Amino acid sequence: MPLKSLDLIRDLIGFDTTSRESNLELIDYVETYLNKLGIDCLRVYDDEKRKANLYATLGPQDKSGILLSGHTDVVPVDGQKWTSNPFVAREADERLYGRGTADMKGFIAIALAYAPEMLERGLETPIHLAFSYDEEVGHLGARRLVEIIRDMPVRPAMCIVGEPTGMDVIVAHKGKRKLRVHVRGLEAHSSLAPHAVNAIEYGAELIAHIKFIARRIEKEGPFDEKFDLTHSTIQVGVIQGGVSLNIVPNSCVFEFEIRHLPDDDPNAYVDEIEAFAREQLEPAMQAIDAATGFTFEDIGTNFSLNIDPGEDIVALVKRLTGRNNHGKVAFGTEAGLFMERAGIPTVVCGPGHIAQAHKPDEFIALEQVAKGEDFMQQLMDYVCNGD
Numbered sequence: 001m002p003l004k005s006l007d008l009i010r011d012l013i014g015f016d017t018t019s020r021e022s023n024l025e026l027i028d029y030v031e032t033y034l035n036k037l038g039i040d041c042l043r044v045y046d047d048e049k050r051k052a053n054l055y056a057t058l059g060p061q062d063k064s065g066i067l068l069s070g071h072t073d074v075v076p077v078d079g080q081k082w083t084s085n086p087f088v089a090r091e092a093d094e095r096l097y098g099r100g101t102a103d104m105k106g107f108i109a110i111a112l113a114y115a116p117e118m119l120e121r122g123l124e125t126p127i128h129l130a131f132s133y134d135e136e137v138g139h140l141g142a143r144r145l146v147e148i149i150r151d152m153p154v155r156p157a158m159c160i161v162g163e164p165t166g167m168d169v170i171v172a173h174k175g176k177r178k179l180r181v182h183v184r185g186l187e188a189h190s191s192l193a194p195h196a197v198n199a200i201e202y203g204a205e206l207i208a209h210i211k212f213i214a215r216r217i218e219k220e221g222p223f224d225e226k227f228d229l230t231h232s233t234i235q236v237g238v239i240q241g242g243v244s245l246n247i248v249p250n251s252c253v254f255e256f257e258i259r260h261l262p263d264d265d266p267n268a269y270v271d272e273i274e275a276f277a278r279e280q281l282e283p284a285m286q287a288i289d290a291a292t293g294f295t296f297e298d299i300g301t302n303f304s305l306n307i308d309p310g311e312d313i314v315a316l317v318k319r320l321t322g323r324n325n326h327g328k329v330a331f332g333t334e335a336g337l338f339m340e341r342a343g344i345p346t347v348v349c350g351p352g353h354i355a356q357a358h359k360p361d362e363f364i365a366l367e368q369v370a371k372g373e374d375f376m377q378q379l380m381d382y383v384c385n386g387d
Contacts, residue, residue: 003366003369003370003373004113004114004373005106005109005110005112005113005369005372005373006091006096006369008109008110008112008113009089009096009101009105009106009109009110009364009369010089010096010098011029011109012026012029012100012105012108012109013087013088013089013098013099013100013101013105014087014088014089015029015087016087017072017073017074017100017133018073018074018075018076018077018099019073019074019075019076019133019134019136019137020076022050022051023051023052023072023073023133024050024051024052026072027043027052027054027072027131030054030108030112030131031043031054033112034056034112034115034129037115037116037119038119039056039057039058039115039119040056041054041055041056042054042055042056042148043055044141044144044145044148046133046134046140046141046144051133051134051141052133052141053130053131053132053133053141053142053144053145054129054130054131055128055129055130055131055145055148055149056128056129057126057127057128057129058115058118058119058123058126058127058128058129059118059119059122059123059124059125059126059127059383060123060124060125060126061126061154062154063125063126063154064126064154064155064156064157065123065125065126065127065128065156065157065383066125066126066127066128066156066157066158066159066160066379066383067127067128067129067130067149067156067158067159067160067338067344068107068111068127068128068129068130068159068160068162069130069131069132069142069159069160069161069162069334069335069338070104070105070107070108070111070130070131070132070161070162070163070350071104071131071132071133071134071135071136071141071142071334072105072108072131072132072133073132073133073134073135073136073137073141074099074100074103074105074136075099075103075136075357075358077099077360080359080360081360082360082361083097083360083361084097084361086098086099086360086362087099089101091366094365094366094367095363095364095365095366096363096364096366096369097361097362097363098362098363099362100362101352101356101362101363101364102164102351102352102353102354102356102357102362102363102364103163103164103352103354103356103357103358103362104162104163104164104350104352106164106350106351106352106364106368106369106372107162107163107164107350107351107352107372108131108162110162110351110369110372110373110375110376111127111129111162111376112129113373113376114373114376114377114379114380115127115129117380118380118383118384121380121384122384123383123384124383124384125382125383126383127379127383128156130142130145130149132145132334135333135334138178138300138302139302139334139337142334142337142338143337143341146337146338146341146342147341149338149342149344150341150342150343155342155344156344157344157345158312158313158316158344158345158346159313159335159338159344159345159346159347160313160317160346160347160348160349160350161333161334161335161338161346161347161348161349161350162348162349162350162351162372163331163333163335163348163350163354164350164351164352164353164354164356164357164364164368165327165329165348165349165350165353165354166351166352166353166368167321167323167349167350167351167368167371167372167375168321168323168325168326168327168349169314169317169318169321169323169325169326169327169347169349170305170326170327170328170329170347170348170349171305171306171307171308171309171314171326171327171328171347172226172227172262172304172305172306172307172328172329173304173305173328173329173330173331173332173333173335173336173348174227174232174259174260174261174262174304174329174330174331174332175259175260175262175266175301175302175303175304175332175336176257176258176259176260176300176301176302176332177257177258177260177266177267177270177298177300177301178255178256178257178258178298178299178300178301179255179256179257179270179296179297179298179299180253180254180255180296180297180299181203181206181253181254181255181256181277181294181295181296181297182251182252182253182294182295182297183199183200183202183203183206183241183251183252183253183254183293183294184199184250184251184291184292184293184294184295185197185198185199185200185202185248185249185250185251185252185285185292186248186250186288186289186291186292187247187248187249187250188247188248189246189247189248190245190246190247190248191246192248193248195288196248196288197248197250197285197288197289197292198248198249199241199249199250199251199252199292200241200242200249200252202252202281202285202294203239203241203252203254205281206273206276206277206281206294207236207239207254207256209273209276209280210234210236210256210273211234211236213234213269213272213273214233214234214235217231217232217233217234218231218233222261222263222264224261224263224328226327226328227261227328227329227330228327228328228329228330229330231261232258232259232260232261232264232266232269233258233259233330234256234257234258234259234269235256235257236254236255236256237255237256237257238253238254238255239252239253239254239255240252240253240254241253255299258270259330259332260304261304262304262305262306263306270296274294274296277293277294277296278294281294282294302332302336303336303337303339303340303341304332304336305333305335305336305339305346305348307339307345307346307347309326311345312345313345313346313347314326314347316382317347317349319378320375320378320379320382321349321375321378326347329348329354331354333348335347335348349375350372351364351368351369351371351372351375352364352365352368352372353368
């Protein structure tokens with residue numbers, strides 16, 4: 001049987017919605033598509049009105065229902081070697097290539113492809129659609145959208161976030177705490193280095209200590225064996241400093257992240273790292289200049305997901321996918337926001353695999369599209385029959 005969502009996937013891939021760009025052309029396209037079906041849409045913009053979330057309800061407006069959630073933005077293709085234009089979907093080898101095919105325009109397109117038939121059959125339980133912006137840079141759009149949903153007179157009873165899981169049912173994922181560290185040094189001519197405070201070197205000492213903590217966690221835990229990566233992780237991903245080799249640098253800035261198990265407190269690691277800076281490094285720095293030292297800047301928190309496997313949404317999605325098991329993953333999603341900020345029971349389940357995301361020649365296997373469509377067919381049978 002031909003796949004009904006392929007044309008929609010191709011159309012959505014054609015919009016360059018890299019997080020630094022506007023997503024409004026894609027939002028216009030989706031809203032027009034839904035308007036033609038008689039569906040009204042709500043937009044929730046960012047401050048500059050360059051980007052928008054889209055929210056719509058299929059079926060009864062006065063009943064709670066099932067929310068299908070996906071993000072419209074994609075990661076950059078800069079510096080990646082693609083075989084073909086990443087924003088023109090290419091079919092080959094039983095795969096569909098293009099930026100966002102797996103993460104996660106494929107799921108959005110599948111949900112949209114089934115909207116006409118759902119409406120034609122008549123929904124006893126409504127389906128809500130939530131499409132967000134800027135998931136890839138801190139879940140910025142969903143944060144605004146969730147605040148609106150939380151205060152609605154009738155809000156969804158449960159949520160499915162369609163990130164690529166190979167259609168596995170995911171009940172937990174890690175959270176993330178992100179920090180930026182500013183190191184203030186004292187510059188001098190490099191020939192007088194002992195009389196200066198080298199911000200890069202002191203930053204490097206703190207980075208080495210962060211790596212020490214990461215290795216300790218990897219060895220000692222805590223562990224959760226149901227996760228694909230069983231422990232929390234810490235890594236430094238960005239560093240800047242220095243202007244010339246013959247100048248002792250007076251500034252260094254680096255960023256690190258803690259991806260933590262739901263039951264592992266990231267604040268304890270932050271406190272340990274900051275204590276090392278204050279107690280072990282700053283005294284030597286400030287013996288030369290009292291103005292030197294470290295400043296820690298919180299640059300974001302992504303909520304973890306940890307839903308009780310006994311919740312109704314878990315049982316429902318297992319039924320719709322034909323699965324008896326559930327899993328946990330290291331990557332983060334907007335699911336934690338729906339749980340934490342709106343109190344909506346949420347699972348993650350969608351077509352494609354995270355291993356294909358963010359890479360050159362990103363793809364979704366047509367077999368995964370077919371599984372996603374089968375899931376949507378099962379969901380349609382459920383909400384339209386009131387089963």
